[in-house]
Amino acid sequence: MKLNLKVWRQKNAATAGKLVDYTVDNLNPDMSFLEMIDVLNDELVKKGEEPVAFDHDCREGICGMCGMYINGRAHGPNHGATTCQLYLRKFKDGDKVYVEPWRSRAFPIIKDLTVDRSAFDHIIAAGGFVSVNTGQSQDANNLPVDKNDAEKAMDAAACIGCGACVAACPNGSAMLFVSAKISQLALLPQGQPERDIRAMRMVEQMDAEGFGNCSNISACEAECPKEIKVSNIARMNRDYFAASVCSETK
Amino acid sequence: MASVAQKSSALFKSSIGKKFLMGLTGLFLVTFLLVHCFINSMVFFDSTGSLFNEYAHFMGTNILIRIAEVGLFGGLILHVIDGLMLFFQNRAARPEKYAYSDYSTNSTWYSRSMALLGTLLLMFLILHLAHFWVQSRFMQLPEVDHPQLKVPMINLYGLMVTTFSSPLIVAVYVLAQISLAYHLLHGFKSAFQSLGLNHTKYNQLIDATGTVFSIIIPLIFAAMPIVIYLRHQI
Numbered sequence: 001m002k003l004n005l006k007v008w009r010q011k012n013a014a015t016a017g018k019l020v021d022y023t024v025d026n027l028n029p030d031m032s033f034l035e036m037i038d039v040l041n042d043e044l045v046k047k048g049e050e051p052v053a054f055d056h057d058c059r060e061g062i063c064g065m066c067g068m069y070i071n072g073r074a075h076g077p078n079h080g081a082t083t084c085q086l087y088l089r090k091f092k093d094g095d096k097v098y099v100e101p102w103r104s105r106a107f108p109i110i111k112d113l114t115v116d117r118s119a120f121d122h123i124i125a126a127g128g129f130v131s132v133n134t135g136q137s138q139d140a141n142n143l144p145v146d147k148n149d150a151e152k153a154m155d156a157a158a159c160i161g162c163g164a165c166v167a168a169c170p171n172g173s174a175m176l177f178v179s180a181k182i183s184q185l186a187l188l189p190q191g192q193p194e195r196d197i198r199a200m201r202m203v204e205q206m207d208a209e210g211f212g213n214c215s216n217i218s219a220c221e222a223e224c225p226k227e228i229k230v231s232n233i234a235r236m237n238r239d240y241f242a243a244s245v246c247s248e249t250k
Numbered sequence: 251m252a253s254v255a256q257k258s259s260a261l262f263k264s265s266i267g268k269k270f271l272m273g274l275t276g277l278f279l280v281t282f283l284l285v286h287c288f289i290n291s292m293v294f295f296d297s298t299g300s301l302f303n304e305y306a307h308f309m310g311t312n313i314l315i316r317i318a319e320v321g322l323f324g325g326l327i328l329h330v331i332d333g334l335m336l337f338f339q340n341r342a343a344r345p346e347k348y349a350y351s352d353y354s355t356n357s358t359w360y361s362r363s364m365a366l367l368g369t370l371l372l373m374f375l376i377l378h379l380a381h382f383w384v385q386s387r388f389m390q391l392p393e394v395d396h397p398q399l400k401v402p403m404i405n406l407y408g409l410m411v412t413t414f415s416s417p418l419i420v421a422v423y424v425l426a427q428i429s430l431a432y433h434l435l436h437g438f439k440s441a442f443q444s445l446g447l448n449h450t451k452y453n454q455l456i457d458a459t460g461t462v463f464s465i466i467i468p469l470i471f472a473a474m475p476i477v478i479y480l481r482h483q484i
Contacts, residue, residue: 006350008349019349069348069351071350071352072350072351072353073351073352073355073356098350100348100350103344103346103347104344105342105343105344105345106343168356170340170353170357170362171336171340171344172340172343172344173265173340173343203264203265203266207264210343211265211343212340212342212343212344213265213268213269213336213339213340213343214265214269214444215269215272215336215340215361215364215440216361216439216440216443217357217358217361218356218357218361219353219356219357222355222356222357223356230448231448233443234443234446234447235446235448236266237266237443237444237445238446240264240266241270241446244264244267
């Protein structure tokens with residue numbers, strides 16, 4: 001099959017980018033979208049042109065590295081899947097396909113489709129952890145966990161930090177990511193001692209990174225490859241409010 | 251006290267604080283809509299307008315209502331300022347727009363258009379206040395004696411009849427209610443989510459109440475100018 005691509009090419013953060021037309025032919029419908037970009041890059045290299053830079057790693061939907069804004073949607077037309085899990089059979093022969101990077105003030109473009117997602121790392125470093133004493137781990141049964149809470153914590157922990165929520169949000173808000181990272185700890189006993197300070201620090205850092213504000217459009221939930229729920233955002237709002245009003249943490 | 255002020259200002263400067271303020275003021279305005287709608291519905295039950303005038307007289311003269319009115323303007327102004335701040339900050343969060351984006355499958359158009367719908371409503375509100383609030387509060391309107399109460403009161407119903415004698419004004423009022431309906435359709439549920447009130451036991455109830463409220467209240471409001479126009483012009 002054949003695809004007519006419009007790919008965002010940008011040399012670096014300092015220079016302006018533009019959409020460039022490429023036609024890729026002789027594609028197998030069972031190829032993944034990334035394999036199609038590999039084919040395109042092979043052709044570009046053969047022609048002596050600069051290949052398209054894009055992020056990728058595991059290519060099985062668990063690492064969170066890949067991320068392209070395909071035909072106006074984060075990770076393309078699939079539901080609950082990353083770009084590497086998108087197959088060409090989702091497209092029709094001869095389709096025009098727009099391929100753009102995540103766009104957010106907090107995710108500056110490094111090159112072409114590669115963006116700098118360090119903002120997420122800063123948010124995690126601000127409080128997305130639990131402090132654990134060294135020494136022998138205690139018996140797991142000493143910490144009873146409600147089954148429902150365990151499930152919800154696991155669901156939140158499924159977040160791979162790809163940034164599709166930011167990319168899909170018309171406001172460029174990172175609240176789905178931050179709320180998942182807060183919830184996975186807030187729901188479990190190990191997360192309790194630092195629950196207040198975590199909520200405050202992570203939200204402060206999120207705001208400092210320059211993400212937009214959430215207005216409950218819920219495009220993030222619809223486009224999240226791990227189907228993280230916006231109920232996590234409500235939990236974050238509660239935690240942040242409780243921490244701001246009730247805790248002695250400044 | 252200083253620390254309380256600092257704490258609350260820090261809270262409302264944050265992204266989540268702004269959501270909170272938006273939700274709180276939004277729900278406050280929802281309660282106003284409910285009262286406003288109930289009082290004005292009296293126009294349906296008495297074509298002479300005395301029943302409505304009596305209710306309006308109470309609303310205009312009761313001291314508690316007058317104090318609440320100040321709070322209402324405060325809440326409205328906060329809602330508008332907070333909304334505008336959110337709009338401009340959110341636009342700035344994506345300096346370079348997508349060449350092609352397709353939100354049709356992941357969200358509703360009205361949830362993405364709250365600022366536009368809100369601006370339309372604000373424009374309508376200014377017109378609406380000029381039509382009725384400014385007139386009744388600052389102009390000398392003719393007074394009528396209530397048939398039973400024998401108390402002189404402003405003939406607000408008469409003002410409605412004159413205002414809604416123009417089909418253009420009736421049309422503007424009806425169109426504004428469409429904006430209101432869509433603004434509420436997202437805003438009502440959104441306020442609960444912003445305040446952290448998301449719970450599997452109550453979400454369906456909140457959603458259903460929000461949808462019913464967003465349809466019924468604007469419908470009743472839209473019916474008022476239409477009924478008055480038909481009652482007195484035809």
